[in-house]
Amino acid sequence: MASVYGNALRLSIFGQSHSPAIGCSIDGLPAGIAVDLDCLQALLDRRAPGRSATSTARREADAPEFIAGITDGHTNGAPVAAIIRNGNTRSRDYDELRRKPRPGHADWPADVKYRGYQDVAGGGHFSGRLTAPLCVAGGIALQALEARGIRIAAHISSLGPEPICDTPLDPMKPNRVQLDAVLANPLPCVSASAAARMRACILDAKNDLDSVGGIVECVAYGVPAGLGDPMFDGIENRIAKIAFGIPAVKGVEFGAGMAAARLRGSQNNDPYRMDGDAVRPQTNHAGGILGGITTGMPVVWRMAVKPTPSIGRRQQSVDLEARSNAELVVHGRHDPCIVPRAVPVAEAACALALLDALLEDA
Amino acid sequence: MASVYGNALRLSIFGQSHSPAIGCSIDGLPAGIAVDLDCLQALLDRRAPGRSATSTARREADAPEFIAGITDGHTNGAPVAAIIRNGNTRSRDYDELRRKPRPGHADWPADVKYRGYQDVAGGGHFSGRLTAPLCVAGGIALQALEARGIRIAAHISSLGPEPICDTPLDPMKPNRVQLDAVLANPLPCVSASAAARMRACILDAKNDLDSVGGIVECVAYGVPAGLGDPMFDGIENRIAKIAFGIPAVKGVEFGAGMAAARLRGSQNNDPYRMDGDAVRPQTNHAGGILGGITTGMPVVWRMAVKPTPSIGRRQQSVDLEARSNAELVVHGRHDPCIVPRAVPVAEAACALALLDALLEDA
Amino acid sequence: MASVYGNALRLSIFGQSHSPAIGCSIDGLPAGIAVDLDCLQALLDRRAPGRSATSTARREADAPEFIAGITDGHTNGAPVAAIIRNGNTRSRDYDELRRKPRPGHADWPADVKYRGYQDVAGGGHFSGRLTAPLCVAGGIALQALEARGIRIAAHISSLGPEPICDTPLDPMKPNRVQLDAVLANPLPCVSASAAARMRACILDAKNDLDSVGGIVECVAYGVPAGLGDPMFDGIENRIAKIAFGIPAVKGVEFGAGMAAARLRGSQNNDPYRMDGDAVRPQTNHAGGILGGITTGMPVVWRMAVKPTPSIGRRQQSVDLEARSNAELVVHGRHDPCIVPRAVPVAEAACALALLDALLEDA
Amino acid sequence: MASVYGNALRLSIFGQSHSPAIGCSIDGLPAGIAVDLDCLQALLDRRAPGRSATSTARREADAPEFIAGITDGHTNGAPVAAIIRNGNTRSRDYDELRRKPRPGHADWPADVKYRGYQDVAGGGHFSGRLTAPLCVAGGIALQALEARGIRIAAHISSLGPEPICDTPLDPMKPNRVQLDAVLANPLPCVSASAAARMRACILDAKNDLDSVGGIVECVAYGVPAGLGDPMFDGIENRIAKIAFGIPAVKGVEFGAGMAAARLRGSQNNDPYRMDGDAVRPQTNHAGGILGGITTGMPVVWRMAVKPTPSIGRRQQSVDLEARSNAELVVHGRHDPCIVPRAVPVAEAACALALLDALLEDA
Structure with missing residues (x-):
């Protein structure tokens, strides 16, 4: 069930980096969701490569049919299916790729699992390109959620070896100024100066034929209390299951997250107060989730994105045919940092997880 | 599907803290797995409360039938089912619990979701007690994996506000001295001195009517390369889906984890070398997983456990009936720290995730 | 996933004929369903053996805890779990059972699948006894459906080699006289005379150390239009998936069923007419289902129950140990006809399928 | 999960009769299955319309990309995805279709379920055209099974109001002469004379502006013993779940099927004998399945296909807008009998069910 997600929804993602097309099918969407294709395209454009000096030069329309x-x-009411044609794929000697697995990529474990039958071109089904259909599906989910008053936003919360930190998104209520800034800044950040420093950090890595990683924070505002389930289908489990499906994600945390381990109970507990007739937690260390179920506070989570494994430097690998050590230089166009492009993907993933839970509960 | 886990396996967990019994059913286990009940009981005993000054005084046999x-x-070959009778449940005024949700617990979101029908006694289905049947199932999975040469171990990697850190488990190969020490020390740590300092930290919190959290690291040795799937059923997704089902877990990370975001690609990539005829990564920042699939290196992951929300201090809550603010003092026997008890649970969860993947691939 | 059923619901059934207990867990039931245990017991009593000369002498309380x-x-809101203790199991020489598979039972294929590890006593997990927990779960589903105005009834529509046919249940609307008769007659039939003739037919078979089969018809009244899904999760697929889980069922059909193949389109199509402001089919050859979705007419389906394979006659089998032909006489207490006991099981199965679809759609 | 099938496999089918394309995605196929596209096309061609006077004039290439x-x-190893472009769709006044539901079609229940948002053109997602992607997926499954020595064949076992019966496929072992005849005859029958009489029966119905149904029998030869699971994932459950996803199927039966209800146990039980060192049932009333698990005998099942609901005659319907009774004449090109085209679909469905079970067990 590798590339299928959801309970009430069933999202199937298919395609390889260099197959004729990539795409998705989503079953279980209720009939009658209005889909604004321009709005969807805007999300895809935020994910698309080739926009600036900080990302790969492979330029693709990512226009779903x-x-x-x-x-x-x-x-x-019928399954929604869309495909995106793969164009602009450079013909190249993939024989080297088949023989010399790239460190940090899935080449080697895929070779073991698929016994040499895998499509190695461009990373095959493991390519970051597969996040495009995830955004197609997630873009529809985002629109369905907005119609229910749920607004999801993500930004780069930190980036690089000496972490450049962005202002956190307000964990208590949506802040329009913040949300607008994230969309307006050249990198998706609340703070323009953080965005500028991040950009410099990425260009530094590029000059060094190296790459950097970062952390994406995502917040869902307007999620009603009582959504989700105990144990294995809590909102945390659901978001983690899809977020770890985004290539390069190595950690997922909610609210205070890993740092909750360093708080005392008296600090970490979110006290309740009445707000008119509504019950409201006064802080949000829980990230809007207790026992897997939403508290009515914003759902706050973060995912760590490792530095792009494709770097220009010479690396140690092996020659699988010769059964010997080998050197490898990864050719082609690579992002020195995929974190900015992961931001809309986090929003899409979060939307799919929440919509799935909403449909299951409805 | 809240309390059901797995693809090839189907683990169902049932019970409430104060219902007649708790238990589990596991469908999909192949026939012929030898089950050593003493060995299983030893795992359950490591999870059980009431062993020392650092945990709750509620003493329960946790003896599965x-x-x-x-x-x-x-x-x-038929589903394996076991129940554990609930005894030693103190009769108490649960009416207060129903009216005043405890901060940091699922009381309030559960009240919304179940419209007042939930079982509030002792946390109901959200109680940490439900990790006992998880350990029953996981204990069988651990034995099934050991028969295939896979050994899983966990320890407290850090604890408390000024983190007391344990020696990490070797991420490259199993170290018998380490593994023995974790089982021998009074707290599950590699380093005896770390264990002693952690114990003091917990007692400090107890004296303050407070609680502390920590991080559990879990390593699976002997996992063959090629296990797992791309996208949504990678080993990371599978472990995260079950680990976030353990109460109080707020973050899950693999290999370098959240810190991978602070490495450059040239640092984070694990170079390959031949080791005789075998391909071997020279480092293990990936935590044994690339593209969701195992690399043949140990699978390394950590989960952050928040401080126990039940603390002896007076806390702010609300009275759901009077619709007014209220104070709350949580009575009863509480762990000032559940991290030590979460260690065998992490092993059980990891075993279930890996066995499920193995059975699916087999 | 053998013994797990449902999408929104997850029913897990466990136990063997002679294990300490049998039982079930049902996850996904909404909180707040009123459960009348007497009413549930009445359903179980209709399924229980040992009531009359026409069924096995093994008498069991089937009282769920x-x-x-x-x-x-x-x-x-938490998973509902119940167990039924197995008592009254005769100690017997099961060694013969392990060596000589009974024709018509799962003994032989189970031996191949489970490589000799299966529990052979009393048929193990394949025993008809496992329909008791199905009725526990289905009994709750029946009550949940009744609260929504859905009433499910089944009867023996035909029985024996020269089929004794009962009056069909009205396929257009519920008929209280019919429904009461089914519960009042000594066998679950609309017609008292059919019941009497069926009883004689069963006793004939018993005298011959033989057994007979029959067809159970089940009708769900009050199902709203628009329930179910196209393709693989239609109401037909859902009912068939659970009905074929009842031991001895070899065919499932809806509405006109197999006989629809002998109609012309002009006969089989159900014409529409307005009934006040409501759209109403004028006939119900569709059995209340078109394209997998309910039409608002009663859901009508039938299942064929083969004759009990356990018969008193000497039969041809093999000795798996000696690898030679062998004769077999099945000892023990056997139903000469399980069709009457399958009637409440059909109702339970139908209720679970419909409730699952309702919860998914809600 | 309407249009998603399988456990180890996940088949997603998408498309509407008049959408830009129809297609499927299949996740979980092992890497390395050889796919012969000509062989696959031959299966699709057997399903395709427009081949003769007995089927619709809508001619479509059904050439998957x-x-x-x-x-x-x-x-x-990555999901296999294929699309088939929809061409040759006549522009028509679908407004009438939206207002006047066709008897026997899903129009009316779909209108209720999807609240008017459904795609009515050509039956939308409910169209028999969606069996083309089912055959694409099933065609690959057939090839994967043939490589494991499993051969699946179907034929029209009976057709029309006074049933014209074909010679049954041998239920004990494959008969090459029979299998060749089914492919060679103008209708997929073992007996050429039955085929001729069936053809006449279909043309009769056509002349009457009417339609006929029939029964398709499908046999899988070479299935090893021990495949499948008890209760809800038996081979019967699996085949029924997919077979009822084929439009117009109203009944599914195995082995002796519905007629098993008219046998006595001594007749219906299949006695065992040794055949060299192999255990072999001497008859196959079980249709190769006991307790949900295969016996090593051919898997034999049948599905009843109702007469095509689209007929040329004037029919009674309603006007959903005017809320009044109305007459309806279904325009367009219709099959007077879809049974011949359902034959390869049954093979495809059977192959998917068996391959899914094989992969789960492997």
């Missing part, structure tokens, strides 16, 4: 499930601008 | 699925000491 | 999920007579 | 999952003629 909807082949099913949408009629007259609304979901029609 | 297997009611199905095992014949003559082996799984018989 | 609810160990979780119910508080103050209502579901509490 | 594989967009992912196949490299160098083999599955590569």
